[in-house]
Amino acid sequence: METMTIGPDDGTLTLHTGVEGRAAKMGHALTIQMHDWSATATFDGPDPTELSLRTALDSLEIVSGEGGVKALTEKDKVTIKDSALDSLSASKHPEVTFQSRSITASGDGYAVDGELSVAGKTSACMVDLTVQRTGGTATVEAVVPIVQTDYGIKPYSGLMGGLKVKDRVEVQISAKVSEPA
Numbered sequence: 001m002e003t004m005t006i007g008p009d010d011g012t013l014t015l016h017t018g019v020e021g022r023a024a025k026m027g028h029a030l031t032i033q034m035h036d037w038s039a040t041a042t043f044d045g046p047d048p049t050e051l052s053l054r055t056a057l058d059s060l061e062i063v064s065g066e067g068g069v070k071a072l073t074e075k076d077k078v079t080i081k082d083s084a085l086d087s088l089s090a091s092k093h094p095e096v097t098f099q100s101r102s103i104t105a106s107g108d109g110y111a112v113d114g115e116l117s118v119a120g121k122t123s124a125c126m127v128d129l130t131v132q133r134t135g136g137t138a139t140v141e142a143v144v145p146i147v148q149t150d151y152g153i154k155p156y157s158g159l160m161g162g163l164k165v166k167d168r169v170e171v172q173i174s175a176k177v178s179e180p181a
Contacts, residue, residue, distance in 0.1 A: 001042055001043065002042070002043045002180045003040060003042050003043070005038055005041075006038065006040075006175050006177055007038040008036070010176060011173065011175025011176060011177075012033060012173070012174050012175075013172075013173050014032065014174075015030075015031075015032040015033075015060075015171050015172075016030070016031055016169060017029060017166065018165070018169075019067065019164065020166050021157070021159075021161065021162045021163050022162045023159045024067075024163060024164075026068060027067065027068060027163045028065025028066060028067050028068040028072060029067055030062060030064070030065050030066075032061065033060070033063045034059050035059040036056035036058075037055035037059070039052065039175070046179065046180060047105065047110075050103070051098075051100040051112055052097070052099050052100065053098040054097045055095060055096050056094060056095055057090040057095065057096065058085065058094065060085070061077075062077040062080050083156055087148075087154065087155075087156065088118065088153060089119045093117075093118075093119050093120045096118050097116070097117045098115070098116050098117075098127070100112050108130055109128065109129040109130040110129045111127075111129075112126070112127040113125075114126075114127065116151075118146070118153070119151050119152055119153055120152070121150075127142050128142060130142065136178060136179055137176060137179065138178075140173070140174070140175050140177065141172075141173065143170055144171045145169070146169050146171060147168050148168075148169060
């Protein structure tokens with residue numbers, strides 16, 4: 001058994017949001033990057049047998065906002081971050097975690113069944129990892145849809161409900177690592 005831990009030096013952990021409502025054109029679809037995260041995998045030969053991930057919510061950074069009537073300012077980004085941390089109850093639950101229950105080979109990667117804990121609530125979560133192996137290096141990618149209200153999170157809304165962050169967001173992880181021995 002071999003254990004490997006990766007983090008921001010190996011790749012990115014990104015959150016993508018969307019907007020909806022009659023005033024959606026005024027809002028921004030956000031790209032948010034997490035700067036303090038780590039994933040640990042235990043391997044039996046080349047295959048993972050256990051996987052966990054954690055990220056510190058206060059490390060989130062609003063990277064960009066697509067759409068909207070005007071470009072996001074640095075002040076807007078700070079306001080959005082503060083609102084996001086409040087929505088996620090980050091003062092009480094400063095981390096988001098994932099812990100696998102089972103990992104099964106699937107197509108060009110693995111199906112990982114686990115539990116995701118966000119804002120103090122834990123629910124089942126399925127992650128499809130894509131793995132591309134090239135000369136001792138593996139590129140690992142996953143896109144995980146998360147429904148905020150499943151975790152007791154009320155998506156942001158403004159303009160008397162005319163502008164809303166979509167309930168479904170996507171978490172994307174992409175990393176390049178050395179393959180286990």
